[in-house]
Amino acid sequence: MTVAAELVARVEAGDRRALARLITWIEDDDPRAHAALAGLYPRTGRAHIVGVTGAPGTGKSTLVSALAAEERKRGRTVGIISIDPTSPFTGGALLGDRIRMMEHIADRGVFMRSMASRGSVGGLSVSTSDAVRALDAFGCDVVFVETVGAGQAEIDIVRTAHSVIVIEAPGLGDEIQAFKAGILEIADVFVVNKADREGADKTANALKVMLDVGNTMKQRRGDGPARVAAPSAAEAGHHGAREGNFPAEVYAPTTDATEWRPPILKTVAAERRGVIEVVDALDAHWRHLRESGAITQRERERVEDEVRQLLGRTLTRRCVEGGGLERYAALVDAVTARALDPRGAVEALIGAWVAQRKEAG
Numbered sequence: 030m031t032v033a034a035e036l037v038a039r040v041e042a043g044d045r046r047a048l049a050r051l052i053t054w055i056e057d058d059d060p061r062a063h064a065a066l067a068g069l070y071p072r073t074g075r076a077h078i079v080g081v082t083g084a085p086g087t088g089k090s091t092l093v094s095a096l097a098a099e100e101r102k103r104g105r106t107v108g109i110i111s112i113d114p115t116s117p118f119t120g121g122a123l124l125g126d127r128i129r130m131m132e133h134i135a136d137r138g139v140f141m142r143s144m145a146s147r148g149s150v151g152g153l154s155v156s157t158s159d160a161v162r163a164l165d166a167f168g169c170d171v172v173f174v175e176t177v178g179a180g181q182a183e184i185d186i187v188r189t190a191h192s193v194i195v196i197e198a199p200g201l202g203d204e205i206q207a208f209k210a211g212i213l214e215i216a217d218v219f220v221v222n223k224a225d226r227e228g229a230d231k232t233a234n235a236l237k238v239m240l241d242v243g244n245t246m247k248q249r250r251g252d253g254p255a256r257v258a259a260p261s262a263a264e265a266g267h268h269g270a271r272e273g274n275f276p277a278e279v280y281a282p283t284t285d286a287t288e289w290r291p292p293i294l295k296t297v298a299a300e301r302r303g304v305i306e307v308v309d310a311l312d313a314h315w316r317h318l319r320e321s322g323a324i325t326q327r328e329r330e331r332v333e334d335e336v337r338q339l340l341g342r343t344l345t346r347r348c349v350e351g352g353g354l355e356r357y358a359a360l361v362d363a364v365t366a367r368a369l370d371p372r373g374a375v376e377a378l379i380g381a382w383v384a385q386r387k388e389a390g
Contacts, residue, residue, distance in 0.1 A: 032061060033065040033068065036050065036065050037068040037069055040163070040167055041166070045137070048140065048163060048164070051065055051163050052144075055160055055163065056144060069162070069163065076161075078171075078189060078192075079173050079174070079193075079194065079311060080189060080193040080194065081173055081176070081194045082176040082194070082196070083194075083197060084196075087196040087222055088222040088298050088299070089196055090111065090175060091298040091299050092196060092304075094132065095304045096304060096307060097109060100170070101138055105138075106138045106139070107138065107139045107170070108139075108164030108171070109141040109173045109175070110160050110161060110173070110175070111142070111143045112143075112145075112174070140164060142160065144157065144160060157174060158335055187215045189331070191314075191315065191327065192218065192311055192315060193216055193217050194307070194311075195215065195218075197219065197221050197222070198223045199221070199224070199226045199228030217289065217291055218291055219236050219291050220307055221296070222295075224297055224302075233295060237293055294307055348378040348381070351385050352377075352385070356378075356381065357378065361374070
């Protein structure tokens with residue numbers, strides 16, 4: 030049995046140390062990780078993957094910790110991937126394990142891992158998809174992926190997650206920043222965290238207005254049915270407002286089961302207020318994806334995007350290595366000197382790699 034095959038067996042058996050080692054291999058782009066993931070792939074596709082994004086200071090880590098605690102109360106196992114900025118000295122995750130999540134450290138039903146963004150502009154590490162897949166194969170029912178919180182490029186989370194939570198908070202400046210950043214379109218659930226602060230209602234109302242405007246524009250363009258609010262929370266089977274929590278309205282699928290209107294919920298995650306409603310909304314969205322059939326299309330789009338990215342990375346590496354690093358450096362110098370355009374350099378690299386492959390037989 031190979032080392033990778035042995036690790037696969039251990040991960041399948043629920044060995045947390047084996048899972049940690051596999052994610053380390055993934056971060057290091059170790060060939061053994063590729064073999065192990067291929068062996069685990071048939072066991073994937075069962076976890077609900079939830080992306081959590083928002084600007085720095087909105088309380089993403091605190092909310093994820095609170096959501097994990099609520100998921101555990103419901104008997105679910107939880108995986109947490111926190112994408113942190115990269116240390117300029119070590120290349121590792123700058124913040125490391127999140128202090129705010131340390132309450133879960135002794136819980137065998139929660140697996141946490143911080144990963145470095147390593148220069149990725151989309152708020153996600155390039156290894157994130159593989160790490161999520163490892164947690165899925167390990168048997169986690171829900172996997173939370175917390176992004177760096179870098180702004181517009183956070184839309185990359187939609188390529189990985191089934192459900193996306195976008196967090197806003199009062200007092201951070203422009204209430205329509207989410208709209209300008211392009212984040213409005215990716216949210217399946219909006220959360221106004223730190224809602225005990227002044228301006229929380231203003232932030233929630235601004236989000237509602239933007240959703241209504243977007244809905245109206247969609248109708249005028251004829252892009253399909255508008256997103257319409259479903260029955261009230263009570264009619265939808267929602268748990269309802271709990272004592273000490275905020276009243277919340279949850280939107281479920283419309284009558285044609287094809288559209289979902291993101292709910293706007295208020296929380297004080299540090300005090301666990303409003304968290305139940307957020308988990309209820311996530312459950313409702315997960316049901317909607319499966320019952321409407323949208324999960325199939327979303328999964329295919331995710332897989333296609335991942336294959337494209339892997340193809341690009343693999344071809345880039347092989348073309349650069351195949352043509353020789355000296356040739357690559359010479360082409361970069363030529364482009365810098367305006368003696369060659371970037372597209373010409375790419376064609377030269379591909380041509381050299383193809384020629385090498387032909388010579389090799």
